[in-house]
Amino acid sequence: MLPKVDYHMHTPLCGHAVGEPEEYAKHAIAMGLSEIGFSDHAPLVSHEDTRYTMNKKQLPLYHQMVERVQAKYKKSALTIKLGIEADFIPGFEAQTGEILSGYPYDFVIGSVHFIDRWAFDDPDPSQKVKWKDKDIDTVYRDYYRLLRLSAESGLYDIMGHVDLVKKFGHRPAADLSGEVEETARVFKKSGVTVEINTSGLRKPVKEIYPSLDVLKIYRKSGVPVTFSSDSHDPGDVGRDYDKAAALAKEAGYSEYQVFKKRKIERVERL
Ligand SMILES: [Zn+2]
Numbered sequence: 001m002l003p004k005v006d007y008h009m010h011t012p013l014c015g016h017a018v019g020e021p022e023e024y025a026k027h028a029i030a031m032g033l034s035e036i037g038f039s040d041h042a043p044l045v046s047h048e049d050t051r052y053t054m055n056k057k058q059l060p061l062y063h064q065m066v067e068r069v070q071a072k073y074k075k076s077a078l079t080i081k082l083g084i085e086a087d088f089i090p091g092f093e094a095q096t097g098e099i100l101s102g103y104p105y106d107f108v109i110g111s112v113h114f115i116d117r118w119a120f121d122d123p124d125p126s127q128k129v130k131w132k133d134k135d136i137d138t139v140y141r142d143y144y145r146l147l148r149l150s151a152e153s154g155l156y157d158i159m160g161h162v163d164l165v166k167k168f169g170h171r172p173a174a175d176l177s178g179e180v181e182e183t184a185r186v187f188k189k190s191g192v193t194v195e196i197n198t199s200g201l202r203k204p205v206k207e208i209y210p211s212l213d214v215l216k217i218y219r220k221s222g223v224p225v226t227f228s229s230d231s232h233d234p235g236d237v238g239r240d241y242d243k244a245a246a247l248a249k250e251a252g253y254s255e256y257q258v259f260k261k262r263k264i265e266r267v268e269r270l
Pocket residue numbers: 085111113160161
């Protein structure tokens with residue numbers, strides 16, 4: 001059975017996505033999904049950047065946009081949840097917590113998109129060029145350290161695209177499986193879930209986040225999973241779920257989690 005939920009999709013408020021929430025819902029139904037969750041980028045707490053996230057004033061509008069489509073689809077076979085994707089910026093945990101406690105979200109995705117102020121996954125040349133001066137192993141280690149800190153912060157339910165650092169195909173020279181094992185231990189202890197996110201297939205790396213070897217380590221540590229497309233376009237909702245399900249099964253997973261009001265509502269079998 002293919003996964004029936006997709007917990008990661010955006011709205012035009014973030015400045016780099018297209019399509020109204022209803023278009024995402026319609027495509028979800030066409031794809032045979034039973035549940036979706038919106039998770040647009042929460043306002044950046046460290047600085048404002050309209051290329052990456054909505055600003056604080058837009059947050060109520062985001063809630064209204066999703067609530068409207070929730071109401072419209074209330075009697076349909078599609079359940080629509082309201083979540084959010086919030087950056088982990090060390091030192092700004094209190095400000096992030098304030099945003100997250102301001103609305104009864106169904107789930108919160110914690111994502112590391114920044115190392116210091118560097119948006120390492122931004123394809124814009126101004127950011128991408130910075131890879132040239134970096135030691136790739138160090139970038140990976142910094143990334144995993146931030147992932148661990150984000151889980152330990154207690155701010156999040158789901159950890160987003162947990163090997164995003166590979167997006168442009170940069171590969172570490174060293175064997176960093178120890179970093180992943182340590183991260184998996186922290187995730188397990190913190191009680192967070194990992195998303196199997198198909199958007200990497202649409203990026204230069206052409207791999208799901210996380211890759212099979214990484215996912216096997218999470219499985220071994222007993223970290224649960226859920227599924228997502230990270231759609232920034234309605235046509236991507238539920239995309240490549242056959243590949244995501246196959247990857248999950250190969251890593252040893254037979255079930256995935258469904259969220260409601262920041263709790264596990266139920267577990268579904270794959
Ligand atoms: Zn993200």
